[in-house]
Amino acid sequence: MTTTTLQEETLTAASLAGGDVPPTVSPTQPPTSDPSTYKFLKAMLPHLPLLLRTAVLHLLRLSPQSPYLDLKTALIVSVLRAYINPPNPKTISETKQFLNRFPSIKGKIWVATYSIPTPTPETQSAIQSLFSSAITALSHDGKTRLPSMPEVRSVEGEWTGYRANATSSSRLPEGLSQRELYSEMMKEATGKSTILYFHGGAYWLMDPATHRPTTKTLAKVTGGRCFSVRYRLAPEDPFPAAVMDGLVAYLGLLYPEEGAFHAAVPAEEIVFAGDSAGGNLCLSLLQLILHLHRSGRKEVMYNGRTVDIPIPAGLALNSPWTDVTHSSPSCVSNAPFDYLPEPSVLHSAESKRPACSIWPSTPKRRHIYVSDELMTHPLVSVVLAKSWEGAPPVYICTGWELLADEDKYLAKKMWEEDGVRVRLEEYEGMPHCFGLIFPGLKEARRCFSGWGGFIKEVVEGSGERGSRFLTVRAGTLEEVERKGEEVSRMRGEVVRRRMEGMLRGGPEAVAKL
Numbered sequence: 001m002t003t004t005t006l007q008e009e010t011l012t013a014a015s016l017a018g019g020d021v022p023p024t025v026s027p028t029q030p031p032t033s034d035p036s037t038y039k040f041l042k043a044m045l046p047h048l049p050l051l052l053r054t055a056v057l058h059l060l061r062l063s064p065q066s067p068y069l070d071l072k073t074a075l076i077v078s079v080l081r082a083y084i085n086p087p088n089p090k091t092i093s094e095t096k097q098f099l100n101r102f103p104s105i106k107g108k109i110w111v112a113t114y115s116i117p118t119p120t121p122e123t124q125s126a127i128q129s130l131f132s133s134a135i136t137a138l139s140h141d142g143k144t145r146l147p148s149m150p151e152v153r154s155v156e157g158e159w160t161g162y163r164a165n166a167t168s169s170s171r172l173p174e175g176l177s178q179r180e181l182y183s184e185m186m187k188e189a190t191g192k193s194t195i196l197y198f199h200g201g202a203y204w205l206m207d208p209a210t211h212r213p214t215t216k217t218l219a220k221v222t223g224g225r226c227f228s229v230r231y232r233l234a235p236e237d238p239f240p241a242a243v244m245d246g247l248v249a250y251l252g253l254l255y256p257e258e259g260a261f262h263a264a265v266p267a268e269e270i271v272f273a274g275d276s277a278g279g280n281l282c283l284s285l286l287q288l289i290l291h292l293h294r295s296g297r298k299e300v301m302y303n304g305r306t307v308d309i310p311i312p313a314g315l316a317l318n319s320p321w322t323d324v325t326h327s328s329p330s331c332v333s334n335a336p337f338d339y340l341p342e343p344s345v346l347h348s349a350e351s352k353r354p355a356c357s358i359w360p361s362t363p364k365r366r367h368i369y370v371s372d373e374l375m376t377h378p379l380v381s382v383v384l385a386k387s388w389e390g391a392p393p394v395y396i397c398t399g400w401e402l403l404a405d406e407d408k409y410l411a412k413k414m415w416e417e418d419g420v421r422v423r424l425e426e427y428e429g430m431p432h433c434f435g436l437i438f439p440g441l442k443e444a445r446r447c448f449s450g451w452g453g454f455i456k457e458v459v460e461g462s463g464e465r466g467s468r469f470l471t472v473r474a475g476t477l478e479e480v481e482r483k484g485e486e487v488s489r490m491r492g493e494v495v496r497r498r499m500e501g502m503l504r505g506g507p508e509a510v511a512k513l
Contacts, residue, residue, distance in 0.1 A: 400431075
């Protein structure tokens with residue numbers, strides 16, 4: 001393991017994980033020169049005791065991770081944990097400015113930027129009304145105070161496809177318009193799948209550009225294409241702006257305006273996919289659509305005509321964030337395997353974060369993404385949704401991460417109570433979004449095979465039809481079948497009580513439950 005290799009993988013992982021990467025190095029441009037390597041090593045010096053301790057415990061097989069991770073991965077997880085939990089965090093503005101940058105486009109990938117135009121005023125009013133009524137109807141008491149309703153805007157995204165004949169250093173052809181790039185991409189699309197992708201980043205970080213390696217790989221595995229949405233981010237644009245952008249993007253695929261790059265895409269060929277907060281957005285958008293169908297409002301006025309809002313072919317989720325309060329038991333018990341901060345550490349770090357022009361918000365709220373009174377709303381903490389009946393097939397991948405319990409509980413509830421076809425894959429010893437963060441691991445390759453394979457399966461009608469619950473062994477990739485009823489021991493009333501306890505008294509109150 002060379003210094004350069006560790007440097008490249010650590011910075012790339014830190015960028016995707018949303019850590020406060022030291023400003024002396026770039027997370028999007030891997031180092032190639034000695035000065036850059038020197039800066040990296042200098043940035044690593046404060047973490048040297050941590051690295052040595054991690055290495056010694058790993059080599060002696062005394063750390064919880066050692067039976068499951070190789071040494072390099074264990075070291076990167078430790079450094080990520082330190083980056084994400086710095087003793088002196090930057091302001092929200094500084095962190096966003098540094099991490100939300102666009103890397104250059106090169107390699108085996110097609111990218112064409114496209115904007116779904118701003119809907120007509122009539123459509124804007126219809127969508128805002130739809131959200132207002134759904135937020136009220138889905139609240140636990142039907143009396144939730146509505147958030148300030150955002151404008152309905154144009155939604156930009158990146159069409160992404162796999163470019164088979166390119167090299168790792170290939171650039172996009174010069175002189176081509178975005179429409180022409182899209183046409184070139186479509187020449188290589190062999191499958192029917194259209195993936196509506198929502199990136200992760202806790203609803204305030206990242207961009208379709210940071211997730212191009214992910215969307216490219218999904219396009220390769222499925223033979224299809226991805227439309228990766230550049231949705232609005234918090235804290236400037238809190239809930240429900242991102243979900244609203246998701247709905248506009250979906251309608252734009254289904255009912256493109258004249259002159260759009262793409263033809264109308266049937267709902268049975270569209271799969272919502274996302275990681276972390278993007279997985280939450282997928283579930284929130286689906287829960288909204290299910291509510292509209294249940295309430296007999298599955299039509300909306302869209303650019304001069306009344307159209308259906310159909311249910312998509314499926315959902316394919318990687319480490320979805322379903323409880324924004326971080327109240328599940330695994331948020332503490334799985335901390336040794338994850339780089340994400342457990343709640344007490346997160347609360348302590350956020351209390352030290354300096355103020356800036358965009359945070360704290362006005363009026364003040366505790367969560368970057370959502371107002372305090374909506375943190376347990378089922379369009380925000382989707383784990384509390386009462387019913388998923390009528391949902392399409394759902395794939396969920398999780399590791400031994402902080403979010404594991406909420407993901408497994410949701411998978412079991414969907415299958416057992418709501419009759420949803422579910423595919424759950426739990427990977428031994430793996431951290432949050434490991435497939436994206438550590439693409440070189442064989443577990444990551446298995447993850448993308450299962451994730452993309454599911455998408456292709458639900459669109460093209462191939463493969464297995466029933467629910468499956470798997471544990472994937474570290475190292476061997478052995479698939480161990482599990483009974484659905486044994487996947488989670490959590491019960492709905494306990495989930496709600498823990499979330500309410502977190503909001504009232506923080507991690508200490510939840511620990512007593």
